[in-house]
Amino acid sequence: MDTLASLADGFAVALTWQNLMLALIGCFLGTIIGALPGLGPSNGVAILIPLAFTLGLPATPALILLTSVYYGAMYGGRISSILLNIPGDEPALMTTLDGHPMAKAGKAGEALAISGLASFIGAFFATWGLVFLAPQLVKVALLFGPAEYFALFVLAFATLGGIASRNQAKAALAAVIGLGIATIGVDGQTGVPRFSFGEVHLYDGIDFLVAIVGLFALSEVFIFLEHRAGSGADDKVVKVGRIVPPWKMVRETLPAMGRSTIFGFIAGVLPGAGASLGSFISYTFEKRISDRKGTFGKGDPRGVAAPEAGNNSAAGGALVPMLALGVPGSGTTAVLLAMLLALNITPGPLLFQQNPDVVWGLIAALFIGNIMLLAMNLPLVSLFVRVLLIPTRYLMPAVAMISFVGIYGISGSTFDLVVMVIFGVMGWVLRKLDVPLVPIILGVLLGDQMEKNLRRAMTIHDGDWTMLFNSWLAIGLWTFAIVGFVLPLIVGRYFRPKIADEAIAEGSDPD
Amino acid sequence: MKKLLGLAAVFTLASSLSAFAFEPNNTECIAPANPGGGWDFTCRQVGKTLQDLDLVPGTMQVSNIAGGGGGVAFAEVVGKRNSENNLIVAASSATATRLAQGAFPGNTMDQVRWIGSVGADYGVIAVAKDSPINTLPELMEKIKTDPSSVSVAGGSAVGGWDHLKVLIAASKAGVEDVRQVKYVAFDGGGEAVTQLLAGSVQAFTGDASEAKGFVDSGDIKVIAVLAPERLEGDFSSFPTAREQGIDVIGANWRGFYAPGEMSDEAYDYWVNAVSKVYASDEWKEIMAQNGLAPLDLQGDEFQAFVKESIDSITDLSKQIGIVK
Numbered sequence: 098m099d100t101l102a103s104l105a106d107g108f109a110v111a112l113t114w115q116n117l118m119l120a121l122i123g124c125f126l127g128t129i130i131g132a133l134p135g136l137g138p139s140n141g142v143a144i145l146i147p148l149a150f151t152l153g154l155p156a157t158p159a160l161i162l163l164t165s166v167y168y169g170a171m172y173g174g175r176i177s178s179i180l181l182n183i184p185g186d187e188p189a190l191m192t193t194l195d196g197h198p199m200a201k202a203g204k205a206g207e208a209l210a211i212s213g214l215a216s217f218i219g220a221f222f223a224t225w226g227l228v229f230l231a232p233q234l235v236k237v238a239l240l241f242g243p244a245e246y247f248a249l250f251v252l253a254f255a256t257l258g259g260i261a262s263r264n265q266a267k268a269a270l271a272a273v274i275g276l277g278i279a280t281i282g283v284d285g286q287t288g289v290p291r292f293s294f295g296e297v298h299l300y301d302g303i304d305f306l307v308a309i310v311g312l313f314a315l316s317e318v319f320i321f322l323e324h325r326a327g328s329g330a331d332d333k334v335v336k337v338g339r340i341v342p343p344w345k346m347v348r349e350t351l352p353a354m355g356r357s358t359i360f361g362f363i364a365g366v367l368p369g370a371g372a373s374l375g376s377f378i379s380y381t382f383e384k385r386i387s388d389r390k391g392t393f394g395k396g397d398p399r400g401v402a403a404p405e406a407g408n409n410s411a412a413g414g415a416l417v418p419m420l421a422l423g424v425p426g427s428g429t430t431a432v433l434l435a436m437l438l439a440l441n442i443t444p445g446p447l448l449f450q451q452n453p454d455v456v457w458g459l460i461a462a463l464f465i466g467n468i469m470l471l472a473m474n475l476p477l478v479s480l481f482v483r484v485l486l487i488p489t490r491y492l493m494p495a496v497a498m499i500s501f502v503g504i505y506g507i508s509g510s511t512f513d514l515v516v517m518v519i520f521g522v523m524g525w526v527l528r529k530l531d532v533p534l535v536p537i538i539l540g541v542l543l544g545d546q547m548e549k550n551l552r553r554a555m556t557i558h559d560g561d562w563t564m565l566f567n568s569w570l571a572i573g574l575w576t577f578a579i580v581g582f583v584l585p586l587i588v589g590r591y592f593r594p595k596i597a598d599e600a601i602a603e604g605s606d607p608d
Numbered sequence: 609m610k611k612l613l614g615l616a617a618v619f620t621l622a623s624s625l626s627a628f629a630f631e632p633n634n635t636e637c638i639a640p641a642n643p644g645g646g647w648d649f650t651c652r653q654v655g656k657t658l659q660d661l662d663l664v665p666g667t668m669q670v671s672n673i674a675g676g677g678g679g680v681a682f683a684e685v686v687g688k689r690n691s692e693n694n695l696i697v698a699a700s701s702a703t704a705t706r707l708a709q710g711a712f713p714g715n716t717m718d719q720v721r722w723i724g725s726v727g728a729d730y731g732v733i734a735v736a737k738d739s740p741i742n743t744l745p746e747l748m749e750k751i752k753t754d755p756s757s758v759s760v761a762g763g764s765a766v767g768g769w770d771h772l773k774v775l776i777a778a779s780k781a782g783v784e785d786v787r788q789v790k791y792v793a794f795d796g797g798g799e800a801v802t803q804l805l806a807g808s809v810q811a812f813t814g815d816a817s818e819a820k821g822f823v824d825s826g827d828i829k830v831i832a833v834l835a836p837e838r839l840e841g842d843f844s845s846f847p848t849a850r851e852q853g854i855d856v857i858g859a860n861w862r863g864f865y866a867p868g869e870m871s872d873e874a875y876d877y878w879v880n881a882v883s884k885v886y887a888s889d890e891w892k893e894i895m896a897q898n899g900l901a902p903l904d905l906q907g908d909e910f911q912a913f914v915k916e917s918i919d920s921i922t923d924l925s926k927q928i929g930i931v932k
Contacts, residue, residue, distance in 0.1 A: 300711070510680060556792050557759045
């Protein structure tokens with residue numbers, strides 16, 4: 098009960114008019130930032146840090162502003178994923194898989210509303226998880242050594258087949274391209290640059306935001322240019338669907354949201370795994386569990402609910418190691434951590450005792466922000482869907498412009514713009530070849546971490562491969578990985594006989 | 609750009625008339641990394657203090673030019689902004705390490721002007737609280753007898769500063785082939801400490817500030833501080849390496865450099881401004897809160913200090929085979 102009393106104190110701290118206004122502003126800005134391709138939660142928070150300093154805000158209000166932006170961006174990322182097939186940030190990647198097909202089928206309103214609800218549920222329960230489980234969960238993070246992390250990423254890759262609806266070989270090819278891109282840059286375990294050709298810009302590797310915006314946003318622009326820009330032929334009447342999802346759809350997706358919240362939260366708690374892994378695992382598991390008719394990838398509402406609940410839940414989970422260990426679980430929490438340090442608060446095992454007002458005020462702010470976001474996002478669905486009514490010939494130049502400005506804004510480097518254009522051309526070619534784009538990004542995101550952890554495990558154990566199976570946790574993860582990889586190959590033949598049906602999906606995007 | 613050059617020209621002209629004519633204007637601090645790291649912190653905190661002390665007009669703009677471990681920003685300053693007077697760039701031991709190892713292709717420390725330091729984060733070597741090892745010589749003895757039994761985790765890449773600190777200590781402790789020391793690179797000190805707590809590794813090398821939260825909670829045992837004397841505050845109970853007979857100092861200094869063709873007046877102005885920040889009570893407080901220890905070097909002294917540290921890192925890197 099102590100916890101609840103502390104939480105009540107937290108609400109007392111957070112519930113002032115000033116803080117509520119800050120939360121409202123943060124939520125609104127965050128949603129916009131999340132929706133813009135190229136600007137994700139970490140940039141959003143970073144952009145607003147100077148604002149918090151300039152306003153001279155004390156610790157709690159500053160944190161409330163920034164975490165509202167954080168949660169807001171996690172909500173907002175889904176909007177461009179669904180409407181434009183361009184992920185607003187990397188955790189929203191998986192939402193494109195079913196969200197965009199839903200929009201194409203004239204159900205954009207439902208997709209946005211369901212994903213908004215899923216975001217709320219994920220974030221809401223993750224915040225409760227943060228309240229009650231933070232101290233215990235830290236122990237979970239401590240169970241994961243390099244060998245266990247490696248097994249976890251192997252598990253993620255083993256389920257990769259789950260996201261490709263048509264051609265497994267092409268999905269595998271895409272993942273390999275991603276893994277290849279992940280090897281660019283200085284190798285931490287030897288300090289030697291790889292594939293950087295003496296170009297200092299490549300020493301840190303390819304920023305995955307640059308890759309995402311190039312592959313998704315710019316290739317979309319190229320495809321549009323190719324199909325006769327300006328002819329006006331594509332200005333067909335677009336149906337935006339209902340703004341309020343039918344109750345039946347909500348009921349169907351609730352179990353998916355529940356499961357994904359748990360997966361996402363666990364992924365968020367593990368430092369280095371983060372929201373992208375959360376939404377990815379949520380999606381692939383949901384597909385494995387409930388895709389009986391092969392509707393995933395073609396606009397199944399559960400395929401929208403799962404990754405959104407997963408990534409928002411991971412956002413809450415990532416705060417656990419940040420607050421309790423001082424170890425950021427994601428890029429955004431790294432920025433928040435720096436903010437805490439700048440405000441003279443040392444995160445770490447003693448934070449809960451030393452600065453209870455800050456921690457509980459922050460947690461209360463998360464609840465408030467989350468409810469605000471739901472209240473803001475559901476009515477705004479009708480506004481967002483109007484994006485679809487904008488003729489493509491106006492929309493696409495805007496997408497191109499936002500992409501360039503967004504990427505330049507992050508790094509201030511024209512080199513990144515060139516890389517982005519190269520990725521755009523690559524995305525265009527791959528789309529022509531019907532190669533899915535999502536596994537490429539997953540290869541970049543997960544491959545990098547997978548390699549690092551394998552190398553760490555090998556260094557620690559002097560190259561003894563058997564040490565990868567040295568704990569029950571690792572063995573368990575390996576078992577899941579093998580079962581997850583092999584089982585669909587055997588069982589799939591009997592339960593999903595209608596592969597031929599998928600030819601109907603001709604003309605729809607491969608991703 | 610033209611406008612800025614024009615401004616610079618006006619300043620140079622004006623400054624030839626009077627000795628102290630440099631007026632800062634639209635000042636900018638480049639943090640050569642994404643927001644959230646040490647360089648970003650240096651820019652923002654120093655910028656804020658400069659503002660509070662009225663040393664710069666208005667706010668100091670912080671730009672994050674990430675990439676190449678600071679190399680992108682270095683190349684940008686040298687190549688495109690070499691004569692700006694209102695620009696300073698955050699730097700640290702990591703900058704010196706990379707310059708020493710030739711990791712900024714085609715760039716050397718002489719291409720920029722080194723302004724001054726604002727403090728140092730001294731290195732620590734720590735073990736888990738239940739480790740049988742209690743002193744630095746014990747750890748080194750273990751590495752000597754069975755190098756494969758000790759994995760040391762740190763937040764920098766191989767060849768980075770966290771790695772080099774351990775190697776310097778090992779070489780001073782009489783480990784003949786320092787390449788035997790097993791170093792595991794993690795993404796930042798926080799992840800490395802977590803792996804120490806998880807028991808995946810036996811020792812941690814990092815900065816005092818990275819270890820602070822865990823020292824307070826008693827989860828880790830600091831066996832050596834790599835400072836000339838014991839640190840103040842929470843760390844005062846931990847012995848230095850020197851006390852234990854291993855003469856090694858590992859300071860992760862934080863400071864600034866400026867464009868190579870900055871005018872002398874502007875350079876003097878910045879050296880003076882950074883000294884004033886360093887001497888202020890506001891900065892003392894920030895240092896205490898962030899575990900920064902004193903390191904007061906400005907102007908020529910700092911230039912010499914950076915040169916010396918680059919030379920010694922070059923030697924060590926050659927010894928371990930990172931630089932040929």
